[in-house]
Amino acid sequence: MSKHLDMDLERLHRSLLRMAGYVEDAVVTAATALQARDPDGCARVIAGDADIDRLENEVQDECLKILALHQPVAVDLRRVSAVLMITTDLERIGDMAVGIAERAAVVARAPYVPIPEAIGGMTRRTLEMLRASLDAFVHLDTTAACRVIRADDEVDRDNAEIIQGLIARMQAEPHLVEPAMSLFTAVRHLERIADHATNIAEDVIYLVRGEMVRHHPEVLSPP
Secondary structure (H helix, E strand, C coil), X not given: CHHHHHHHHHHHHHHXXXXXXXXXXXXXXXXXXXXXXXXXXXXXXXHHHHHHHHHHHHHHHHHHHHHHHHCCCHHHHHHHHHHHHHHHHHHHHHHHHHHHHHHHHHHCCCCCCCCCCHHHHHHHHXXXXXXXXXXXXXXXXXXXXXXXXXXXXXXXXHHHHHHHHHHHHHHHCHHHHHHHHHHHHHHHHHHHHHHHHHXXXXXXXXXXXXXXXXXXXXXXXXX
């Protein structure tokens, strides 16, 4: 039984990483399309969301089969539970990428609105958090997971700064309200992606330590 469980857990691990690759590509493409005002990139992200949804269903089905067939306990049960939670966050990140792509398509049209320079830095930090949270899962690295959680404050500061600037622009130039609101929404989606990356990092800590750290910042210090 243990050998079959190990094989199924390894297959589950590979399936989750395949889904993560699709999601990361979607976020990168959407963010690039926003900066480049690229409607074709936007369309690719939107069309690709069905693949992410399909992979979510496949991973969740694998999790349920493992639970039913093997009735795992201890760390194996935590691994399956963590994968279920991470899969949900990845699917929502995919949805956020679609949201960015949809807003980027509006920004690409007239009237022209300048894209705040700070969005580039916020995008880089958000992608670093996403990649680091997934690396932490692969390597079971709680120290890296804690760094991801702490990095969310910086993205929140980026979000507040950019939103404030966009509100000022809309007040000064009412004819830019529509594209500026699309930028506003895209930035909020980036901030939410960082939140979901934080959730993944918290799930890694749960997997390794057996501790639920969400809403408990006092336990975030490395062991």
